[in-house]
Amino acid sequence: MSLIELRNIHKTYHLGQIDVPVLKGVSLSIGRGELVALMGASGSGKSTLMNILGCLDHPTSGQYFLDGHEVSSLSSDGRARLRNSKIGFVFQSFNLLARTTALENVIMPLSYAHPAISDREAKDRARELLTRVGLGERTDHEPSQLSGGQQQRVAIARALVNQPPVLFADEPTGNLDSRTSEEVLRMFQELNEKDGITIILVTHDANVAQHAKRTIRIVDGLIAPDPAAPAGAPAQGAFA
Amino acid sequence: MRAILTTLGIIIGVAAVIAMMEIGQGSAAAMRKSIASMGANNLIIFPGTAASGGVSFGAGSNLTLTPDDLIAVLRECPAVRNGAPIVRARSQVVYGNRNWVPQAITGTTPAYLDVRDWTQMAEGESFTDRDVRNSSKVCLIGQTIVREVFQGRSPIGQEIRIQNVTFRVIGVLSPKGANMMGSDQDDIVLAPWTTIKYRVSGTSSSASTASSSSSTADQVNSLSNLYPGGQPALYPARSAVQAADNPMPVRFTNVDQLLVVAVSSEQAEAAVDQVTQLLRERHRITENEPDDFSIRNMAEIMRTLASTSTLMTNLLLFVALISLIVGGVGIMNIMLVSVTERTHEIGLRMAVGARGIDILYQFLTEAVILCLAGGAMGIALGRLSSFLVRWLLKWPTGTSLAAMVAAVAVSATVGIVFGFYPAWKASRLDPIEALRYE
Secondary structure, eight states: OOSSEEEEEEEEEEEETTEEEEEEEEEEEOTTEEEEEEEETTTTHHHEEEEEEETTTOOOOEEEEETEEEEETTTHHHHHHHHHEEEEEEEEOOOOOOSSSSHHHHGGGGGOOOOOOOHHHHHHHHHHHHHTOGGGGTTOOOOSSHHHHHHHHHHHHHHHTTOOEEEEEETTTSSOOHHHHHHHHHHHHHIIIIIIEEEEEEEEEEHHHTSSSEEEEEEETTTTOOOOOOTOHHHHHHHH | OOHHHHHHHHHHHHHHHHHHHHHHHHHHHHHHHHHHHHHHHEEEEOOOEEEEETTEETOOSSSOOOOHHHHHHHHOOOTEEEEEEEEEOOOOEEETEEEESSEEEEEEEEEHHHHTTTOOEEHHHHHHHHHHHHHHHEEEHHHHHHHHHSSHHHHHHHOOEETEEEEEEEEOOOOOOOBSSBBBBTTTEEEEEEIIIIGGGGGGGGGGGGTTTTTGGGGOGGGOOOOSSSSOOOOOOOHHHHHHHHHOOOOOOOSSSSEEESSGGGGGHHHHHHHHHHHHHHTTTTTOOOOOOOEEEEEHHHHHHHHHHHHHHHHHHHHHHHHHHHHHHHHHHHHHHHHHHHHHHHHHHHHTTTTHHHHHHHHHHHHHHHHHHHHHHHHHHHHHHHHHHHIIIOOOOOOOOHHHHHHHHHHHHHHHHHHHHHHHHHOOOOHHHHHHOO
């Protein structure tokens, strides 16, 4: 089975009396080591799909397997644990804790890890990751003392600290200029190639999507036919 | 900054509790002391009732209490702090051309002043145990006597006459005022009990009454018989041979009352029990026989004392409770604001895998730490203010370790109780909503 497998996912929001269907039967398969761009116009259901993929939300109907775990039936605590161990998040607005050093920001997810990790090991791991993203010198700086690109790199280090198999990046370059965007995207590519981490970039920017090996377009709550993957997503899942 | 404002409620609450407790404790101690000076801890041991041919002589008519009983009580009853024997007389006091009949002419030992909490002398000094042994003719007088007999002049070194016995005034007692029943406690002459017993009562007409007739006329020091006034001898004096042939039963020396003071008002009951047991033993009273003495304590005063201090404690507790509730509401308010402000952070923490319960613990811990810090600062502030009160207003204060421990425990409890709702609210946030929240 592939790393991520969606089967006929529906998501309907209830706004008062009206039911608003957002996802209308999404089936999708993403294998290990893929670098996927998830594109779609605003209102297409891109964010909803992202939330479901990121185990932040559960679908109204359908099945979602993440690394062999059935997610749609899990409780919120179960999903939280899964998020902690399987998923790293990188956000558009970095979402670093203010008045907290880069090192502590990176360590933060480890405090929710099961089994717990010793302070010393957590620090070592965080330092190593910060060095890897090129911030080895700035472990004691607070977010306000870092540039946008640096903050995003801290966020990437934080996303990687639990050694997750999959990384979700929601508009990771949305708040960055083109040069730092390029740096960050290259870092994603490097992580994908060297470490084999599956990366899913959620974006509406075609330039960003170009860095991905595969692009999934979502239109009106459905997956648009994928020209880049001739075998088709379900077929790929079947071979994996 | 906001953390300080947040904890201000708790700080003030705890500080108020500590200060109130310390000042209250000091006041309570002072109050206890002043009530004790009215004799709350005192026990009065009266001899039992003598009866002859169906005629009772009333309370205190039995002649069974001795100074040795007192010595034994002081030695063997741990609940008794001190004690003094009392020999009473009622007679006229004469000085120059003035005379006066004091309410009490009391023969006792120097310990009496300690028992009555009366050691502060207005003038002069107390008589000593040596004066008691020697039956010295010295006395202490109360303020009323100074006013009535000496008309305000210093009486020190002057001699007054009681029953034709001259007493040198060596001290003036400090004013004590009326007692609970309204009788003037300053209308008193204090002298060594041996002097009163052997030199005054022995010759007084009241010697014939049962209450003080124990002293024997033949022990009277004839030196003090300057003026006739003694009773005529009923029988001819016995010769030495007669005395040897028919020895008179040995008469021990009795006193009218024993006044003892318990270690504390809580120990008064224990003191009664111990004294009762000891005296029954000493007086060889078998189990079925009634006591040949009776012990009275100031139960009424003690009840007042107990209810006063209970009232005081409850009042303080109530004030403390209100201020801590106010502080707790402040904590809850600020924690709610904090949860709203940090929604984004909560969303992030949830996204990276914090479960609801982790968030709950985090906010609860923060609330408790805030409250404990507030409690610690409150203790410091409270101690400071009680110190200032003691230093500037000269009020008595007492340190209360219990109050400090309670304040810390209560502030932690307040943190948990009032921090729970905001923490629970935080834990119930939806991570998607929280992340999107601006």
